[in-house]
Each structure stands twice: as structure tokens, then as C-alpha cells.
Amino acid sequence: MSTTxxxxxxxxxxxxxxxxxxxxxxxxxMMWYFLMSDAFTFGALLISYGTTRFATQGWPDPNHxxxxxxGLGSGYPLLFVSLMTFIxxxxxxxxxxxxxxxxxxxxxxxxxxxxxxxxxxxxxxGCQAWxxxxxHHEGAWWGRNPFLNADGTQSTTNFxxxxxxxxxxxxxxVFSGVVINIIMLIMTLNNTFEKRGHYLMIExxxxxxxxxxxxxxxxxxxxxxx
Amino acid sequence: xxDLRVLxxxxxxxxxxxxYRVTIILSILTIVExxxxxxxxxxxxxxxxxxxxxxxxxxxxxxxxxYIVAYFMHLKHELRNMIMTIVLxxxxxxxxxxxxxxxxxxxxxxxxxxxxxDQESNIPVKQNQHNEQEKGTIELKKAVE
Numbered sequence: 001m002s003t004t005x006x007x008x009x010x011x012x013x014x015x016x017x018x019x020x021x022x023x024x025x026x027x028x029x030m031m032w033y034f035l036m037s038d039a040f041t042f043g044a045l046l047i048s049y050g051t052t053r054f055a056t057q058g059w060p061d062p063n064h065x066x067x068x069x070x071g072l073g074s075g076y077p078l079l080f081v082s083l084m085t086f087i088x089x090x091x092x093x094x095x096x097x098x099x100x101x102x103x104x105x106x107x108x109x110x111x112x113x114x115x116x117x118x119x120x121x122x123x124x125x126g127c128q129a130w131x132x133x134x135x136h137h138e139g140a141w142w143g144r145n146p147f148l149n150a151d152g153t154q155s156t157t158n159f160x161x162x163x164x165x166x167x168x169x170x171x172x173x174v175f176s177g178v179v180i181n182i183i184m185l186i187m188t189l190n191n192t193f194e195k196r197g198h199y200l201m202i203e204x205x206x207x208x209x210x211x212x213x214x215x216x217x218x219x220x221x222x223x224x225x226x
Numbered sequence: 227x228x229d230l231r232v233l234x235x236x237x238x239x240x241x242x243x244x245x246y247r248v249t250i251i252l253s254i255l256t257i258v259e260x261x262x263x264x265x266x267x268x269x270x271x272x273x274x275x276x277x278x279x280x281x282x283x284x285x286x287x288x289x290x291x292x293y294i295v296a297y298f299m300h301l302k303h304e305l306r307n308m309i310m311t312i313v314l315x316x317x318x319x320x321x322x323x324x325x326x327x328x329x330x331x332x333x334x335x336x337x338x339x340x341x342x343x344d345q346e347s348n349i350p351v352k353q354n355q356h357n358e359q360e361k362g363t364i365e366l367k368k369a370v371e
Contacts (some may be wrong), residue, residue, distance in 0.1 A: 012303075014307055021305075021307050022304070022305060022307050022308040022311070023303060023304070023308070024305075024308055029308075032308075032311075032312055036312060036315060036316070039316065043322065047322050047323060047326045047327075050323070050326065050327050050330065051326045051327060051329060051330035052330065053330070054327050054330030054331045054333075054334060055330035055331070055333040055334045055337075056334065057334070057338075058271075061271070063264075063266065063267045076265050077263075077264065077267055078260055078264055082256070082260050085256055086253070086256070089249070089252055089256065090249075092294070092298055093245060093249045093298075095298075095299050096245045097242070097245065100238060100241050100242060100245070103238070104238050150271040151271060165294070165342055180360065194349075206299075207283060207299055208319070210294055210295075210298045210299045211299070213294060214291055214294045214295065214299075216343050217287055217289070217290045217291055217294065218287065220282065221259070221283060221287040224263070225260075225262075225263040225280075226280045226281050226283055226284065
């Protein structure tokens with residue numbers, strides 16, 4: 001008897017039916033596939049940015065373009081964007097904690113961590129709104145680029161066009177993530193998940209929120225650092 | 227069917243510990259990235275060290291992406307089948323990046339060779355440029371002299 005069980009577990013036939021080969025709930029798999037398609041969308045945007053940058057003679061130095069901090073004025077390269085990055089990382093951490101609290105059926109912890117995540121998301125959007133306004137006051141917008149190339153030559157509008165399009169598309173994702181998290185918060189407060197017996201919905205919202213953080217890692221590196 | 231049973235306390239504590247560990251790793255990676263980015267402030271645009279730092283930053287970026295996907299999105303703890311259905315299609319990006327960046331580079335070289343009058347560096351610099359940018363430009367010109 002024991003030998004048959006041993007061989008059965010050694011050669012688990014995941015694809016011969018009767019079980020889920022991924023062992024993941026349907027909605028979560030679909031969220032993963034949606035995020036994969038979204039990754040290709042963002043990838044296409046970032047790769048077109050890279051291609052254009054490689055095809056262009058010069059490019060503005062991000063350390064000279066993004067060097068302002070609200071209340072401090074200019075001359076602080078990378079400072080404001082580091083604040084934005086840490087806000088998003090921390091909101092991602094509170095989201096993991098909300099997911100784990102949901103797995104423990106701990107409603108109070110889910111609610112508080114979701115609130116922290118929503119505050120983080122709103123803070124990030126506020127930072128982005130400030131930065132866009134600031135750049136707009138400096139004369140930057142789609143089709144307008146006041147910044148010179150790093151070598152002092154005139155720059156094309158490729159720089160601002162890609163910056164506003166890609167950070168705008170990412171900001172739109174953050175905004176939808178905040179809306180989704182608010183819906184999750186309302187559903188938790190209404191005991192929807194308690195009655196359902198599981199908090200799997202929070203895990204799907206969590207996947208989306210982490211993806212937003214993941215995209216920011218790439219956007220942040222491509223526009224502000226490299 | 228997925229196992230929906232409630233996790234026991236020891237399991238939950240271990241999971242929380244993992245979250246804190248990954249948070250610290252992500253913060254350190256971000257701080258190193260920012261320090262490297264800051265070190266490039268007055269470096270000349272085409273210098274080797276600047277390209278090297280950019281390369282290191284890109285590797286750190288991939289490390290951060292790995293930690294977010296593997297631990298925050300929990301992919302590392304899924305079945306191998308599940309991991310492969312997500313990761314393998316993303317392998318297309320390796321080809322995308324190499325092909326498109328090479329294409330952009332070749333376009334620039336061809337234009338410089340056959341249509342040099344079309345270079346954007348020939349566009350005259352307009353007056354009333356952004357002040358901060360002027361400052362940076364002057365610094366750079368001094369460095370060249």
C-alpha cells in the first residue's frame with residue numbers, strides 16, 4: 001500500500017484531468033493573464049521609448065530635469081522621485097499584509113492594511129500631480145520640450161512625449177488600483193468576504209496593486225535614473 | 227480545487243517575516259540605485275563609467291522586479307506549471323529589447339551617414355530655455371574646456 005502511494009505522488013499526472021494543473025483559483029489565473037497582457041502593453045511603450053532614445057543624437061539629463069522638491073525649490077536631483085518610489089513600495093508592503101490577514105480571516109487587519117494601501121496610492125497620485133504641474137509650469141508638455149540635451153544641443157519633443165505618455169499611463173493604473181482597493185475595502189466592511197468564507201478577492205486586487213508597483217520599478221529606472 | 231483552509235499561526239508568522247525581509251531587501255536595492263543615480267550627476271554623458279553605472283542600475287532593477295513578482299505576488303510559491311505559464315511568454319521581451327534597440331541604433335547611424343543635415347543637433351538652441359538646464363549646460367561646457 002505504502003509503495004503504491006509513494007509511486008503515485010512521485011509521478012503526479014498534472015495534465016491527465018481530475019485536478020487543476022496550476023492549483024490556483026480561476027479568477028487568480030485570469031488576473032495573472034491580464035497582468036501579462038498589461039506587461040506587454042507597458043513593455044511596448046518602454047521599448048518604443050528605448051528605440052527612439054537609441055535613434056536620437058542627444059537626450060536631456062534626468063538629474064537636471066527632475067531636480068525640484070516642493071517647498072525646497074530646485075537643485076535636489078532624484079529626491080522627489082525617491083519619495084514617490086518609497087511611497088509605492090510601502091503601499092505594496094501593506095497590500096501583502098492585507099492579503100495575509102485575509103488568509104487568516106482577520107477582518108480588522110484587512111481593513112487597516114487596505115486603508116494604508118489606499119492612502120499610499122493617493123499620496124503617490126498627489127506626488128505625480130505635483131510633478132506634472134511643476135513640469136508644465138516649466139513649459140514641458142506633450143509636443144513642448146524646454147529642456148536641452150545633456151551636451152547643450154536642442155532636444156526633440158520625444159523626451160516629454162514619452163515621459164508624459166508612460167508616466168500618465170502608469171498613473172492611470174495607480175488610479176484604477178486605488179478605486180479597486182476602495183471597492184475591496186467597502187466589500188470587506190460589508191462582510192461580503194466573511195459570508196463568502198474566503199478573502200480570495202483581496203488576493204486578486206493585491207496582484208494588480210503589486211503589478212502597479214512592479215511597473216513603477218521599470219518606469220522609474222528608465223526615466224529618472226538611466 | 228485550491229486548498230482554502232485557514233493558515234495556522236506559525237505559517238502566518240513565517241509569511242510575515244518573509245514580507246519584512248523582502249521589504250528590507252527592496253529598500254536597500256532602491257537606496258543603492260538612487261546613490262548610483264546620484265553619482266552620475268556631474269559625469270560626462272558618454273564616459274565609460276556612466277555606461278557602467280547605468281548597466282548596474284538595470285541589473286538592480288531586474289533584481290527588484292524578481293523580488294516583487296516572486297514574493298509579493300507570491301509566484302515563487304506556486305506550482306512549476308503556473309510559474310512557467312507566466313514566465314515563458316515574458317521571455318519574448320529578451321528578443322524585443324535586443325531587436326528594437328539595435329534597430330534604433332542602426333537608424334541613428336544610417337541617418338548620420340546618409341542624411342547628416344537632418345540631425346536634430348542642428349536645430350538652433352532657442353532663447354529663454356529653462357534656467358536649471360542652462361546651468362547644467364554651462365557646467366558641462368566648463369568641464370569640456
